[in-house]
Amino acid sequence: MMALIFAPALAFAQQQLITDPEIYEKDHFRTECKTADFGPGFISRFDINNDGIVDAVSNHGELTCDGVKGPACNNDGCPYNFYLQAKEGGYFMIATAQLYGYEFVKYFGNMVFLLKMHPRFCERTDAEPCEMRVRVRGGRFLTISKK
DSSP states (O other), X not given: OOSEEEOOHHHHHHSOOXXXXXXXXXXXXXXXXXXXXXXXXXXXXXXSSSSXXXXXXXXXXXXXXXXXXXXXXXXXXXXEEEEEEOTTSOEEEEEEEEESEEEXXXXXXXXXXXXXXXXXGXXXXXXXXXXXXXXXXXXXEEEEEEO
């Protein structure tokens, strides 16, 4: 089972750009929940693919829906959505992942994600979280290493 869901390159060409992932996701949860509250870490904005354009990451663990914090979170972690901003404006989702969390760190001179997830995503059965280093290039996640 894969932790990251990747859309084929053709899907990006067909995917309609959204104006802002924060508005898009919050509007979605406001229709799904009677009351939806969003923590300060619900959306993080930074350049995830080193192109100088600010992108976005949503953390569904920061959602409280009808009094339940992180309703889609489970033993595998919480859903995170990763969005790239197009040069012409608008955003498109490049991946979604069930994570314990992540750090955005410098690795051999490049900024990369250090994703922390359930050990089974690294084909392990111990209790230590799987750590996967991933960089974003051309609208895709590329795995550098995992342990």
